[in-house]
Amino acid sequence: xTIIRRADQQESSPMEGxxxxxxxxxxxxxxxxxxxxxxxxxxxxxxxxxxxxxEEAIFVVEGEMEFRVGSSRFRATSxxxxxxxxxxxxxxxxxxxxxxxxITIYPTAEPEREALLDVAYTDGDPPSSVFVRSDHEPYEFMxxxxxxxxxxxxxxxxxxxxxxxxxxxxxxxPNHYHPGxxxxxxxxxxxxxxxYAEDNNVPLATGDCFTCEVGIRHGIYNTGSEPAKLLAxxxxxxxxxxxxxx
Numbered sequence: 001x002t003i004i005r006r007a008d009q010q011e012s013s014p015m016e017g018x019x020x021x022x023x024x025x026x027x028x029x030x031x032x033x034x035x036x037x038x039x040x041x042x043x044x045x046x047x048x049x050x051x052x053x054x055e056e057a058i059f060v061v062e063g064e065m066e067f068r069v070g071s072s073r074f075r076a077t078s079x080x081x082x083x084x085x086x087x088x089x090x091x092x093x094x095x096x097x098x099x100x101x102x103i104t105i106y107p108t109a110e111p112e113r114e115a116l117l118d119v120a121y122t123d124g125d126p127p128s129s130v131f132v133r134s135d136h137e138p139y140e141f142m143x144x145x146x147x148x149x150x151x152x153x154x155x156x157x158x159x160x161x162x163x164x165x166x167x168x169x170x171x172x173x174p175n176h177y178h179p180g181x182x183x184x185x186x187x188x189x190x191x192x193x194x195x196y197a198e199d200n201n202v203p204l205a206t207g208d209c210f211t212c213e214v215g216i217r218h219g220i221y222n223t224g225s226e227p228a229k230l231l232a233x234x235x236x237x238x239x240x241x242x243x244x245x246x
Contacts, residue, residue, distance in 0.1 A: 006207030023209035063100020079133030107235035144171025190228025
């Protein structure tokens with residue numbers, strides 16, 4: 001089990017005007033995924049690059065962003081999620097007036113990166129590899145838990161399944177385990193309790209990330225008085241193999 005507390009993490013700066021917290025990855029003991037919490041200031045623009053060994057999902061928590069994926073250039077905002085396939089050039093820019101925050105997700109613990117020269121871009125609507133929040137409605141996953149499925153084979157992913165779950169007060173996601181992959185759970189908003197193994201309860205505050213090993217029983221519940229949100233990150237395609245347990 002790896003629990004990464006947002007408040008305890010040292011910041012790095014992948015580009016001037018940005019700060020990154022690594023919430024899961026090889027450096028934290030995760031074996032199958034890398035999760036970053038990235039903040040960029042207005043006007044900050046990343047270099048155009050690709051990842052030869054992995055796809056990347058970029059979930060916009062807040063802000064107004066411009067993305068480049070392949071030769072497409074488009075806008076995305078809070079709640080949208082952009083998938084950059086392995087080997088495809090991409091980059092981002094904060095085009096808003098305030099800092100933007102994103103969660104970056106790779107279904108590997110050691111993503112590789114290669115810098116590229118910019119290409120000629122065509123401005124337009126987001127391509128089919130982008131989850132546009134305004135085009136979707138959540139569905140009831142279980143009593144008191146609503147869910148958006150944001151990345152999977154339906155978006156063209158090859159090895160990643162990503163969902164956002166909103167837990168009403170008192171709601172529970174039942175205990176289960178995954179026989180072949182880790183799961184990382186990023187607390188996006190509010191306070192949650194993660195159940196680990198037989199009798200361990202792990203509090204998760206906003207910005208914390210809990211990675212559960214292969215084959216270990218876990219679950220999530222909300223004991224607070226306000227709704228809470230969680231990103232469920234699976235480094236496999238949907239539906240992720242799971243076995244429910246008491």
